[in-house]
Amino acid sequence: MNQRFVEAFYWVATLRSMTRAAEKLFMTQSAISSRISALEEELGVLLIDRRDKQQFSLTNAGVRFLSYSERLMALHRQLRDELGTEDGSAHLLRVGAVESALHTWLIPLLKHLRTEHPKLELELTVEITPVLLEQVKRGNLDLVFAASSLAATGIRTRALPPMAMVFVGPTSMKRREPYSLAEIVSQELMTFQRGSQPHVALLELLRGAGVEPPRLHTVSSIPAMVRLIESGFGIATLPYVAAKTLVRGHDVAILPCDTELPALPLHASYRLDPSSSALAAVVRGALQFIDDFVAGQSAGKRAPRAAGSA
Incomplete structure (x- = not known):
């Protein structure tokens, strides 16, 4: 049984698409299809149900062979490892x-x-x-x-x-005494993209505390947020580890707050x-x-x- 044919079937079955399997293996879709057909001919059964062009599905034999194909690939890998013939390419x-x-x-x-x-x-x-x-x-x-x-x-x-999250603002706002959440929220706020975990978590925190910023901006780039903070645009929520590095090279500071942001x-x-x-x-x-x-x-x-x- 040709190992390349088995590999082609495995990726088609797990990715549920000949197109995606072809991309994974850097092959044409027709080459993948030919390998599957050759494997089906050798086994004497159909592995892929081709009746529904809109939805990918395996036949009963295909479902059973998927388990065997993974084991065959793993066995082939172990053989190469044992014999020292692992592919030396990148x-x-x-x-x-x-x-x-x-x-x-x-x-x-x-x-x-x-x-x-x-x-x-x-x-x-x-x-x-x-x-x-x-x-x-x-x-x-x-x-x-x-x-x-x-x-x-x-x-x-x-x-x-x-990742622990913190409020980061311009260095002019740096102080030892923690800000109240209301003080932080009196400024315009920035966080990551709309619908992202930091964005959703911040909204839930503010709603739970009954406070609302003048405006809540969403920015996808941390460097862009840092530039905006430096320009006095507002306060951002950033990962603590990243903020520790940013304060050393930019005109920004971690702002202590009496309310912790939810971790990422x-x-x-x-x-x-x-x-x-x-x-x-x-x-x-x-x-x-x-x-x-x-x-x-x-x-x-x-x-x-x-x-x-x-």
Whole structure:
């Protein structure tokens, strides 16, 4: 049985699309279709139900063979590992992340991966959570760091340490005594994109406290928010770890507040390739690096409420 044919079927079945499987394997859709047809002819059964052109579905035989295909790919990978014949070519890892991760541990992580895996090729996408989750679900990304988890066939999700959030304003507002939430909200506020977790969490916090800012602006870029803060445009909600770095190079300050902002939850969602032990090792190493990085940061970290009183 041709291993390439099995691999083609596995990705078609898990991504539920010949088009997306072709993109994943860098092949044409016709080549994928030919491999599936050849596999069906060899097995003597249809694996994909082609009657409904609008909805992808496997036949009963296809559902059963999907389990076998994953095991065959894993066995083939183990054989290569045992015999020392692992493919020595470069491996591509497509990573997606929300803006908050980009300005905290993502860049150190990518530098670490480049050092640990010299042959690794990286593709980085920075997007909002719904887009990232849809991309990893469709097979366009291998590993995403987003504000929500994902439950889907072939996808694994692991919770990461949440990010503490703080209010950041111009240095002219810096003081040791905590602001009241009402004082903070008397200014115009900025947060991330409409519908994002920080945006929704801030709205719920303000409604629960019965306060409302003159205006609530949504900005997708942390550098843009920093420039706006420096210009006196308003106060922004930012991850504490990112804010600690920004205050050293910009005319901004963390503003202590008697009300803590909800932390930003983060999850890693990824789709492992049963045929590659190398990419599985990369993902494991990436998650371990994040755990270690956050642990190192939290060793000297103060609660957001007191962060500006240092």
